[in-house]
Amino acid sequence: MTKNVTITVNGVERRASVEPRLLLVHFLRENAGLTGTHVGCETSLCGACTVLLDGRAVKSCTVLAVQADGRNITTVEGLASGDQLHAIQEGFWEEHGLQCGFCTPGMIMCSHDLLEHHPNPSDSEIREGINGNLCRCTGYQHIVAAVKNAAQKMSRPTAARAGAR
Amino acid sequence: MATPAKSPTPQKKTNGKAGNGTWVGKRMKRKEDPRMIRGISHYTDDLKLAGMVHCAFTRSPHAHAEIKAIRTDAAKALPGVIAVYTSADTTGLGPVPCAIQMPDLKVPRHPVLAEGRVRYVGEPVAVVVAEDLYIARDAAELVEVDYEPLPAVTDLEKALGKDSPLVHEQLKSNQAFTHQLKNGDVEAGFKKADRIVKQRMMNQRLAPIAMEPRAVVAEYLPGENRLTVWSSTQIPHLLKTQISLLVGLPETAVRVIAPEVGGGFGSKLNVYGEEGVVPWLAMKTGRPVKWNEGRRENFMATIHGRDALNDVELALKKDGTILGMRARVLADMGAYHQLLTPLIPQLTALMHAGCYKIPAIQIDIIGVFTNKMSTDAYRGAGRPEATFNVERIMELGAREMGMDPAEFRRKNFPLPKEFPYTTVTGLTYDSAKYQESLAKALKLSGYDSLRRRQKEGWKRGKYYGVGVSTYVEICAIGPSAATPAGGWESGTVRIEPTGKVTVLTGASPHGQGEETTFAQLVADQLGIDPQDVNVVHGDTLAVPYGIGTFGSRATAVGGTAIYMATQKLKSKLATLAAHLLGSKPADISIGRGQLTAKSGKRIPFGEVVLAAYTARNIPVGFEPGLEATHFFEPSNFTFPFGCHVCSVEVDIETGEIKIEKYVAVDDCGNVINPLLVAGQIQGGIAQGLGQALWEEVVYNDDGQLVTGTLMDYAIPKAHLLPEFTLDHTVTPSPVNPMGVKGVGEAGTIASTPCIVNAVCDALSPFGVRHIEMPLKPERVWNAIRTAKAIPAIAASAEAPRKREAVRRRA
Structure with a gap:
């Protein structure tokens, strides 16, 4: 069937x-x-x-x-549009938010939801927000930094971000 | 491998003095990340070959049972099923290899599919091949097996008892081996001791839990006699050799590819039965076959780590000087040996001197078979067990002598001028300044004020604890004489005609970022951009034979091999440039994309490279091309070290532990990329905290696996961890020309005793000496309840409630 x-x-x-x-x-x-x-x-x-x-x-x-x-x-x-990575992808890259990369797609999508609803999260809000996603490599510290990095980027207009690249 | 979307540039945050080149020492973003953050990299399970089928294993639900009969008719009748096999079909396949040789080691036959008897829950009994994953798994459940359950043994001490069920009847006992390491006059040391400190400690069984479960894909082309196996492994080359032996093909017919590997932590430093069965199925059925391990199988049938019962004794002089150490270790092998199973506890013995001057030592190890999954290398592999024993007994020693635990440690450190330092266990520590990392960690943590607050807190019924852990670990594994399968590593550097550089490494990274760090080191040596260096790994047909990535060896051994190969090329480039510039090779320097003679004459890097390939204008006897390979054999291990300090608060009413501060000062020698080193340390600390606080593989007395999902087995989650404060000291290693040591396991080794020391320290007013890991609230609460002492609590607003809590627990 x-x-x-x-x-x-x-x-x-x-x-x-x-x-x-x-x-x-x-x-x-x-x-x-x-x-x-x-x-x-x-x-x-x-x-x-x-x-x-x-x-x-x-x-x-x-x-x-x-x-x-x-x-x-x-x-x-x-997430990315052509060569332009999404801010969250950039955040993970810049802050070394991944090692083996296996949890990364899920972690990025979860962060997407988090930032949609909390555009400016504190460290503890990020930690609570991603606690349904497990990472065995990073100890999460660089993931928290990656999400913060993304939040800062996303709070700036896209044009300014693209110009800064 | 995919090209990054944009070129990373060196960033300004260089994190201090480690850097010594344009790229080495820089916090460079990883070259491997763009494909991973876009979701377009390829792990084994992502591969799809034309005509590919799937397989699934029927596994034992019993810890110990006789197999009376297996009926495969129902499974075979399911539409979409291609074949079902049992051990009756796989007689020529296997056995699963163990690489360790010891005089009295018992190595029972380890079949790829159970032969007549099962010995642990999850042991494979049959395998089904079907058109898709869903059908394969359905059919695996339709295989009917008649079992006659037998008594099982899971307890280490019971397993050595006379009446114990035998895991392997023909061996007449469950003792797998004995191993003694003894040096110095141990008896005299203990005889003249003013105090002997003793503690029994269980280092519990852990599950490595790489986020990517194991996976294997195999394809066999009979015309070419070519078997290609993609496996999520840390050791593609060793696996290639072993697969050829397992399936009986010449090694030249086998190619192993480790594509993107989603974490290993030692669990993929192995050769598993499935890595023999899946290629065999591809040969048997003529179809490419995929197997991917579910997480439940991963809990049952991927190796576990640790699981050793330790009785440790320390002999001390009145002033805190160590006179001797003794330990008896019962190490759980599980039901069979995997690749390195009996080796792991030997590393525990070797590292039992820690970073202390110990004049005499005796370590007795007994390997024990039980009806459980095999243990083997898990991040740290034997060294976390040693460090836990050493750091806990030092802590208890300090306490019993009434000394500050930091001061007690410092008193027993060798001085920097004593290095290279030969330990009582026979190792030669390469270089260290233990005093410096300890001092730095104490300062960074505000140790003195933590101690003041602790004393003041006790008066108010607040239980703060401070944990110190000074560790040394054995890395860059290792000299070949001390390893089962060769301890060298290969590196090939090829400058292509266009000037781009291909690096082939026998190491096999799976998250460590060596595509980046190796590119950094080659770029500096050749004066080019790391974006022009492509690091290739994990394909046995593309890369010269190598050993793999484990034991924090990839940079110190694999990186050095590449460094050495690059030196050969530099010398060749200088010879050619001198010829082209009318100079002498010794007068040529390389950098900034060109080669420059002392005279000031210069030639672009690319022109020299092209000249080596066109070969029309080369010196007499000059070999065309620009490729060099080096097999680097290290003269010694390296010994990274450091000091971790943490502060915790224990809620005596609930047994909950709050980590308030965690400071790590690590020394891994020279640093190639501080960003990646920080990542390794942070991840390592998290895994060590996982062992200290939450993680434990539990089998019940019948041998049933109780912790078979991520619901029952608690790996750290983001909100449970504090932010770690990192710093480092830099003591270059003299063992390799780059002065690097290795950093993959440091965090895991240091953090476990650090936390347990802190919690026991917090509860010292209750007379709590030791709590077995994991320090779950229930265990902590029970330790308080059953403790001997009742601490005095001074008057305060909270005092009545706290007093009541203390009284209730009595």
Whole structure:
């Protein structure tokens, strides 16, 4: 038994016939071919698979593809516009917010949600905000710095940022 | 590998005196990051080959059981299933290798799929190949296995008892090996001691939890007789050799690629049964096969770390001078040896001198089989266990002598002029200034005021504690004579005709950032931009044979190999430039994109490079091309060191611990990239705190794995950690020309005893000596409840409530 779904991923509409049990993360990785979203635990505990579902961060290993039918998904591949990295991506790069990089896409998408709702977070707000995402490499300190760096960039107009590059 | 979106420029934040070049010492952004932050890098599970199928393993739900029968019919009947195999089919495959040789070491056969008996929960029994992952996993559950459960043993001491169930019956006991390290007159030291300090400490079992679980993809092309295996590994070259032995192909037919690897921490410094089975399946089915380990499998069937019961004794003179040390260590091997399992506790023995002058030592280690997953290298691998024993017993020694723990340590340090310092365990420490890092950490933490506040707090029923940990670790592993598979590393540098530089390293980074640091060091040597240097690793067909990345060795051994290869090229470039400029090679200097003769004549770098390839105008006997390889054999290990100080507050009503301040002063010799060093230290501290406070792999008495998910096994989360304050001292190593030491494990080694020392210090008014890790609130609360002393609490607003809390616990 399969079900037809239409899911918009990073602005591209994708139609597929899927098993009802297919996880959204597997839809993204296998059907859409977007492997930037990683599978770290399959139990929604590590956050490596975090994507935006209609703008809110969700763990795509515990969302079914059929639940995303008719909705908008943003993955890490959808953040940059061409060569222009998103401010959060720049923040992670500049502050060494990643080592092995496996948690990074989820961490970036989670930070996206955080900054959307708290444009100017304190260190402890950042730590609370990303506590559903696990990183084993960094001890989180540089991730906190990366999110702060991004918050500062995002509070400046885009043109000024591009000019500064 | 992907090209960065924009060129990183050296940043101004240089973090002090470590830098000694244009690029070396600079806080340079990583070259590997753009592909990772865009989500376009490729980890093993991201690979998709034409015709690829998936496999899944049926694993034992029992810790110990006889396999009476296996029925695969139902699994085979599921549409989409291609094949199901058991050990009856894999007789020519394996066994899983152990690289360690010791006189009395027992190495039981370790089959890739269980043969007749299972010995730990998660042991693979059958493997299913199917068209997709979902079908493979469904079918793995349809494999019917009749088990007759047998008594299991999980406790180290019980396992050595006469009536214990035997993990391997044919061995007649659960003792895997014994190992003694003895030097100096231990008996005399203990006989003349004014005080003997003793403590039993359990170094609990941990799960490494790299965020990327293991994954293997294999493809076999029979026409070419070419087996390609992509694996999430730290040791692609050693794995290539082992896969050829496992599957019985000549080594020349096997290529291993470690693509992007999502963390290892030692857990991927191994050769696993699955790394034999998946290639074998590709050969057997004629289809590319993928296996990716779920997190639950990762908990059950990827190696664990630590798990040793330690009885430590310290003999002291009245003035606090150490006269001798003794330790008995029972080390849990698990059910089978993996690649290095029996080696790890030997590193514990070697590092048991810590950074102290100890005249006599005796360490007795017994390796023990239990019905659990194998232990093996986990970040620090034996050294955190040693450092924990040493730093805890020093702490207790100081307390029993009524001395300040920092002063007690300083009293027993060797002086800087005594280096190279030969320890009682037979190691030669290369260089150190323990006094300097201790002084710096005490100052940075405000140690004296922390002590004052602590005393004042006790009067008010506030329990502050200060923890000190001065550590030394063994890195740059290592001289080949002291390692099981060679301790050298390879480095190749090739200047391409266009002047761009390709670096091939036998090291295999998986988060350490060596594409950046190696580019920095080569760029400085050749006077070019790091953006023009591309570091290639992890592909055995592209890179000369190498050893891998572990034991904080990549920079000190792998980096040095590249440095040495670069020197060969510099000499060749100078010879050619001298020829072109009419000068002598000795008069040529390289830098700023050109080669300059003493006369002032100069020639662009690119022109010399091109001349080496066009080879029309070269000196007689000059070998065309610009490529050099060096296999660097280190003359010794390196020994980074440092001092960590933390302050905590313990809530005696709840047992909760609040880390108020954490200061780390580390010395890893010369620093190539301070940004990356800070990242290593911070991540290391977090893992060490995880062991101290939250993490523990729990098997129940029946051998069931109780902590099988990230819900039950608590790795640190962002909001649980404090901000760490970092500083460093710089004591270059004389072991390699760059003076680097290694930094990958320092944080993990230092932080665990630092926190436990602080918590026990906070509770010293209760007479609490030691609390076993992890220091969960329940354990801390119970330690207070069962403690002998009742501290006096002075009058204050809070005093009645605090007194009541103290009374209740009694």
